[in-house]
Amino acid sequence: MTSSVKDRVFAAAEQISAERRPTVSTVRAAAGVSNADATRYLKEWSEEKLAAGGQVAATPPALLEQATRLAAACWAEASTQAADRHTAVEAAWAQERKDKDLEIAELVADLDKAAAERETATADFQARVTALESKAQALERQLAARGAELEDSRAAERAAVGAAAEAENKLASAEARSATLEKVHNALLQRVAPETKAPVPKKNKSFSPYFTEADAD
Structure with missing residues (x-):
């Protein structure tokens, strides 16, 4: 039975090898054996074929030359393609x-322009600040001058008020003195007038250092 299985496997392998390389699955299907038997006897068949074939015949020189030329052509083509690709890369x-260099140059130019604009803006701003500070200082000086003038005006006003009060006091004192002198004058008139003569009506006159007897009449 074992020889029969082996024979079937060998026969199937020979038949299949005429068209393609036999495998365990193709031999098993063709011989109708188990997978283990197909594996075992297909291995034996392959070993026998290898032993029967002996050494492989030497490659003919013409074939070697063609292979060398083909390899050289392939190498030349590959080198050309590699060189072209390298050149393209x-x-x-x-x-x-x-x-990139152009982009960097443009960025540098933009930065320089921005820096110049910033410097110009800073200079303009500083000039405006300086002008405003000058105006502020001028206004402070004007305010100080106006303050001094106002203080002088207030001092003059206080002096005028004081002078007016003093003049008013002097006027009141003069009026009081005038009233007193008038009383004294009237009293003197009454004393120097004749007893037989009717009393002289009082005249509402202010005392004068130039008073005469004619004035008494």
């Missing part, structure tokens, strides 16, 4: 670097 890298 290098050109792309150079263009990218050029674009």
Whole structure:
């Protein structure tokens, strides 16, 4: 039974090898054996075929020459493609670097422009601040002068009020003195008038150092 299984496996392997390389699954299906038997006897069949074939024949020189030429052509083509690709990559890298350098130059120019504008704006702002400070100082001086003038005016007003009060006091004192002198004058008139003569009506006159007897009449 074992020989029968082996024979079937060998026969199936021979038949299949005419078209393609036999495998365990194809031999098992063709011989109608188990997977273990197909594996075992297919291995034996392969070993026998290898032993029967002996050493592999040497490769013909013409075939070696063609293979060498083909390899050289493939290498040349690969080298050309690699060189072309390297050139393309290098050109792309150079263009990218050029674009980056241009972009950096534009950024530097923009930064320089922004710095110049900032310096100009700072100078203008400083000039405006200086002008405002000058105006503020001028206003402070004007306010100080107006304050001094106002203080002088108030002092003059206080002096005028004091002078007016003093003049008013002097006037009141003069009026009081005038009234007193008038009383004295009237009293003197009454004393010097004749007893037989009717009393002289009092005249409402102020005392004068130039009083005469005619005035008494």
